Amino acid sequence: MIPLISTGLGWPAVGLADRYRTTQHDFGGVGLLQTPSARMAPEGGFSFNANRTSPYSRYSISVQPLPWLEANIRYIAITNRKYGEAIAGDQSYKDKAIDAKFRLWQESYWLPQIALGFRDMGGTGLFSSEFVVANKRFYDLDLSLGLAWGYIGNRGDVSNPLAEIGLRDEGRAGSTGEVGGEFNTSAFFSGPVGIFGGVEYQTPWDRLRLKAELDGNDYKSEPQANNQDQDSSVNLAAVFRLSQGIDLTAGWERGNTAMFGISFSTNLKSGPLPPKVLDPAPEPRRALPAGVTASQVDWQDVSNRLHDNAGFAVEEIAIKDREVIVTGNQTTYREEAKGLGRASRVLDNSLGEGSYDWYTLVNKPRGMETSESSIRPDRLRALEENRLTLEQMRRATVMATPSIVSKDVVHSETLDKFDIGLSLGYNQNVGGPDGFILYQFLARVSSEYRFSRNQWVHGSVGADLINNFDKFKYDAPSKLPRVRTNVREYLTSSDIVLEHLQYTQTQRIGSDLYAMGYAGVLESMFGGVGGELLLRPHGSDWAIGVDANWVRQRGFRQDFSFRDYSTWTGHMTGYLQTDIYDVLARGSVGRYLAGDYGATLELSRRFNNGIIVGAWATRTDVPSEDFGEGSFDKGIYFTFPFDAFFARSSKSYGSIAWNPLTRDGGARLSRFYQLYDMTETRNTDRFNRGFGQLMK
Template sequence: MKLRFIIVAFLPYSLAHAEPRYTQSDFGGVGLLQTPTARMAPAGEISLNANRTDPYSRYSLSLQPLDWLEGTFRYTAISNRKYGSEALSGSQSYKDKAVDVKVRLWQESHWLPEVAFGFLDVGGTGLFSSEYFVANKRYKDLDFSLGVAWGYLGNRGDFSNPMNILGGDYNDRRDVNSPGDVNTNTYFKGSPSLFGGISYQTPWAPLSLKLEYEGNDYKHEPQNNNQIQDSPINIGAVYKLSDSVDLSVGWERGNTALFGITLHTNFVSRKAPTKTFDPPAQPLPTQEPVTPLTEVDWAEVSKQLDKNAGYKVERISQRDSELTVYGEQSKYFYSAKAVGRASRILDNNANSDIQWFNLVNKRYNMPIEETSVPRSTFRDVVNNEQDLVNLHRTTEVNRATPRIEKTLFQQKPDPFTYGFGLGYQQNIGGPDGFLLYQVSAYAEGQYRFTPGTWASGGISANLLNNYDKFKYDAPSGLPRVRTDVRKYVTTSDVTMPALQLNQARQLDQDLYGMVYGGYLEPMYAGVGGELLYRPMGERWSIGADLNYVRQRDFEQDFGLRDYRTITGHITAYTKLPFDLDAAVSVGRYLARDWGTTIDISREFSNGVKFGGWVTRTNVSSEEFGEGSFDKGIYISIPFDEMMSVSTMSRASIAWAPLTRDGGAMLHRQYSLHTMTDGRNQDAFYENFGKITE
């Protein structure tokens, strides 16, 4: 599995959880021990879980994108089974991959319980696949659960399948034969069992206790790995070490100890670190400036706008009572914060002729949005003389339109920018090593020939890795467009991940275009272009990209291999109910297969995004190989949420069960949809309160 990873620190921030606390089960996801409950963590919760109950060690990531939807990605290490041949896998134990989903049907009321249904191992090998319905009812500090499960959680088979009323043979649950597929032909089949239990929040706040009756008798374990069960009753305890760390112990099957740890945080209720390394916002003037606008030191104002508000100023102009700054925001993730800081600086320098401050945000010379702030209202709100709602109502975010105005100042920003850092990448879950990693140092730079034409690239040097264990190349029935990943990461210690020339332009008031060429990503070089139609303030847009690419040499230098192809997609972006975002791409992939990728995500007001994707192409399951089709989940977290200095950078974490050649997209370095995010008015107004910071 290819994993693009940036470490996230789970720090002890306070969480606003209801009592009794909702803790994770052995499998990941809110539950007791071996059984799930109908409870859900608050939206925005993320949990990393690790536990050991011989012979299973389970490692899982659980996400709560919505109040009623929970998703879990899990690895299970079966310690008494080998992954493969000793020559390839050594002593590594077998690893099972799985994706779980739980959906709440309705919330608890005075009389009715909370009810949910869910699926275990819905997108993995199917070794632990199960379906269930479960209900919960709370009484004071006790939380009772009762459910019915098919498959692994219900292997005891207490009674005949009630689904037989629908016709067909629902008592027959056949073995899963398509690892990684969504095996709907087995859903709710076989004889089910009851399960349930009680969680108790003790008077000592850090401690909660669990008691459960499970529906598995361990006589039908995967890989004939049957276990002795002396009792179907499990007991456990969870100790809250801190607000973000839970320790678990238990006694399962009447004869086996459980030990576990959970790291968790909530990206909605937690508070981002104080920006102690940001310069303080400028105070408002005690007296209104009287200097004529033509005599203001606008070069100095431009420096202040850069240092304090993050705007790389291109031009400052006046039209009647409006003062307009054209520039590129490069520092503040929250645009309202940048606009507020810039307004303070302008208020300190503009005389009473100016009543409006306009900030035109540009990306590579493309005007994205124009924010207009009423000067007097802004001043009154900062001085606590008016409510913020008045400023919210009168501040406008519109498309930037050309107009006749007087230029007060103009400059050409520094064309060259650069940066250094450390990189980390890993492959996880392979037969030659569960965790294969590399730590590297990188240098990257960008040179702008004109505001809209630039070259960008970088160099990466290996510092530390264990890729000497990386021996396995997955089989493929398609051109090896991604499964040669081992050769790309092990052939050379110094690589050039990308080096390309780009030009971007606004073609019409809502239409943007970009062309690019060069070494586009570690595996491909080529040329391409993208168009995006994104109406200002609308919750939909549509784009298209087309690329001619050729595979790069494994050394990732200037050499090229023989494989070449044309790839591209038409992508529609739209807002869905429940604050979900969808991107649907239709087109041709790197292996010359045709199909569709559906990406569904939830982005919270602070920019944290939980999402997942599924790709289906005209490649058969047999040609695709293990996994049957491409899918995965991801998290995107603004560094602003984790650091004591403001930044627009993001941490991206993506998990895909397997690296395969079918449904593989080109990893383009730039995306017009991302570059035009300023056209999302919702993001500005959702964080409008930051305009006074």
């Protein structure tokens, strides 16, 4: 009967993998209601969750960057407690937190899945907890059982075994204090231990999931003396899948309180990209003439087609013996191999069979040769006719560092000197005492004038469209030079702002060495002069860069005025592309904008579809009490390729960063260009991963 009902409502049946999908718990992350489970979302899983269980409203983002790692960021509005009149008047108290869960053992036929987790590990510690939990599935029943220290286990069902052997205290310290932000490792696994667990039942109706759990918390030790009555330690809920990626949850918790929630989920790794229906189709094969000479070719037509069909902006085309060398820059396709395959067909259609043995594309972004890829046209035709495998084709394709060779230039393209465009801009301040989200939408005009291919001026002007910054009243206290905490003044002082106006010059000064110099209005709060050097061997997993800058603080109206504060800032940065799930590690040491010295560690995971998930943390010589709330600078970010949303290919990206607090310690200059990003085509591993796009 159930399948008939589903069909009658027009709801498609779901596969087994979706039927046993993971669901989110109240705090964000895979679990039941108040408690987590050992389950992990699929690799690349991403969820935004919102729910209400009086007196708490919770908002969280959960992401699965690695198969064995779940990470969460969360805001909790404690609606019956205030920030305080001196700070925010009647605004409710907002607590910020970061969680992590690690899979220790994957479920087998006989053994359960086991995970170790930390809740509120880097926030104020109001809801901090550590737990070990196991899960075992029996068809449609998924059972969980765990032990928790801290908030999840506040009922204290058993004594702490670590305390009995002297490794931890019987009691547990409260929050990490007003400053917060530190990893309060001294409190980890201390205090009494609570037992929690439950069952998740997938009903015969694929869209309905039922949950029941034994809560390990008795709500007698709630943060800020906000204790709650608990009539029952059993919580119940139903999860209804409204549509693909949207879950609605209704529950009954503490035996006396209703819970309502919604989760939006997608997959950053395997989520479908829109078909590129607005891209031109690869050039169809033409009858190939033989014996075509360079003088018989309409090179301007070839250049135009390379740009329009292969996305390759040509600088020059040259001949060396039986090799055609095209120098320029890929402007359209994220996967270099896709542009290479399309360009080779354009050249083949123009030059004919047997005229040349190699086609070479030299990548020269911003006037810097970074790499060259060479392909044999006869092998490409063999691949198209299924006489060659893709793996054999890759072995016949050469990736190398560009070299200076004697060649005959047959065509040079005139530099397109000026660009201008209109886009939508967005600014925000999240989780502050003046309001959960303070936002601004801008109309942005960006333009660029090129003196040469490696010398240009870029600028952008933003005009306010709509905002709620009238609520933005609070300036956080600071014991350091106010290099970032003046954010309110910068966001509210003018409706039209000069966001960026910078002269930049680049140069390749050695086989593996690149340089960049720049001057002007460098970002929203600082202008000045600076430079960067980058050593990046072709095809290597590592690179080293150094930047140095003298900057002066801009006026609040973001025009051409400047304030009195100026400083030197700069860093030495090491880059390592690891073999661990394609994680890029960046480590920097140097001087920050407030004059403090320290280091930043940044880790990011790039999925094959171009989406990047990253996190950073900065520690400097500023003591936690001087840094202020948060203790040290940290945050996460997501970078999305624009063609993940549109029907046309693009190399453009947009980023969304989450920084729990804006403070002055550990503040870095927000440089508009980075040599590491500009030399990305030296990454042969990325070329190899995208080689399957050669025939697209």
